[in-house]
Amino acid sequence: MYQLIAFDMDGTLLGSDKQISPGNRRAIAAAARAGKTVILNTGRCLSELEEYLGLIPEVRYLNCASGALVYDLKEKRTLYSSLLSVETVKQLLELAAMEQAMPHILLEQCIVQKSHCKQMERFGMGVYQDQFNRVTVKWEDIGRMYGEKPFPAAKVNIYHTSPQSRDRTEERIRASGLEVAMARAETTSLELSAPGCDKGVGLEKLCACLNLPMEQTIVVGDADNDLEALKKAGLAVAMANAGEAIKAVADVVVADCDHDGCAEAVERYLLRP
Template sequence: MVNCSGTTMKGTPRMNYQLIALDLDGTLLNSRKELPEDAVRAIREVCAAGKTVVFDTGRAVPELAEQIALLPEVRYAIFCSGAGLYDTREKKAFGLQPIPAAQTERILSVSRTKDIMPQLVLADRDVIQASHMEQLEHYNMGVYRPMYEKAMTLVPDIYAFAESCKEPYLKINLYHAEVAERIRTRAQLETPDLELVYSEISSLECSARGVSKGSGLERLCGLLDIPLEACIAVGDADNDIPMLRAAGLGIAMGNAPDYVKTAADRIVSDQDHGGCTEAIMMLVKN
C-alpha cells in the first residue's frame, strides 16, 4: 500500500531491486496480445544493467514460444502459475509440482457434466479437444486463437486422452461459457488439496495444493540466491495476487480490478499505456 508521502509501506525507493517477475496477459502484453516495443527495450536495458527479468505466467511452455524467441535475455520463466520453472537457454523444465492423480480425476469428473472446455497442461505440451478450437469465442477465449493455433496439441476426445495419458498434469484450466457456472464449478471442487483461482473472463485454474505464482517466485529466487524483498512483481489478475504479496514490491497494472490493486504496493498505467515498461524501469531507477 502507498502511504501519504507516496512511498510504499513494503517496497521502498531505496531498495536495490535485483529481479522483476512479469505476468504476461494483461501486464507485459497489450490488449491485442502484442509485446510492445518500449517494453522490449526496457527489458533489454535492465538486463544489460545486470538485473534479472523473469516471466511469471499462467501460460504453459508452448504458449511462451514467441516471447522467449523475442527476448533471449529472459533466461527463466515461472510457468503454469507456479507449477513449473523453465530454463529458456537449456530448454528444460524443472521443479515441477503436478496435480495428484486423485484430484485430476475429480476435476475431470465434474467437467464432464458441464459446458466446459478443459485444457490439460503437461510439462511439454498443452492439450485440448479439437472440436473446442471452433468454440473459443463461446468459452470467452477468442482473443487467444492465434496463439492456440500454434501452441495447442489437439486430440479427438479430451476425456479419452486423459484416461490413457500416464503423465501428470501441472495445471488444468476449465474454460466456461458463463461466469456463473464457473462459480458453481469452484464450489464443487473446493478442497484443501487443490488451489483454485479465477483467470480470464470465465476460466478456473486448478493446481496442486500450495502452488501459486508466489510460491514459484519464492522457489526460483531460492535457486538464484536472490532475496524476495529484492524482487518486484507485476500483475493484473487474481492469480497474480500471491506474487504481488510475496515480492518486496508488488505492482498492479492500471487495468487490474480494484481487489488486485489493493494487494499491491504501487499502481502503474494500464497495459495499453506503458504501465509494464514503467514498472520494469524501476529496477534501474531505484
C-alpha cells in the first residue's frame, strides 16, 4: 500500500493556466483525510510556491529546487540541503552571459535580472511572466550584484533563446569540467544543481526523515528533471503530456495536466484498497 505521493508542479499538478484545479485540490484533501502524505516535488523554490500553499494546506513537506532543499512547512525548517558553491554560481552566470541567456538564482527566494524579466517570452518562458513579476527579486545587474553579495545557491536555471543556445551552454559546462548536475526543462531551460543532487535524492532524504520506505511512494511527473525521482519511486506515474523519455520509465500514464491527471493518480493508485 502506498503512503506518500509526490507531485511535480509545472506540467503536472498545475494546468496550462498555472493553477491547481478544483479536482486536484479535492483529491489532495481526500488523500490527507485517508492519512496519506502529499508532497510537492518541484524545481521551484519556496517563494515560487507560496501563492499555492494556501490552496493545499494539507501539504506539509516540500522537495523543492529539484531536490536541493527539503523543507518542513509546519516547523518552518530545512530538513536537507545540497547547495552550489559561490564559485560555481559565478561561473554559471558567466556562461549564461556568453549566450545572452537569462539566469535565475534560487535559494529560498529567487533572483533574476530586471531587464530579462521584462522579456520572458524571448527566453521561452512567457507563460511564467506574471508569476515572475509577482514573486522574483529583480536585480539591475545580476552578474555584478551577485559578485558583490555572493551566497551558495540551491539551483541556477538558465533560460535560453533557443534549444541550440541551450546545447552550447551544456557543451561549455562539460568542456569546463564544472561539477554540476544538469537537467533540461521547458523548451530552452537548463537547470543546474550541486553534483549528485536531483529530485530522487531529495525524496530519499525526506523519506528517511519520515521512516518511510521508498517502495511506498508514488511520484508523478512530466519532464526530464522528474526522471531520477520516478526511477526511485515505488510507482512511477507519467502525465499524458509528459515527454517520451518520461513515459518510457513510468509504470503507468494518467490524464494530462489540464484534465486532472494528479487526481486520477490519487484515486486509482494512492487510495485504492
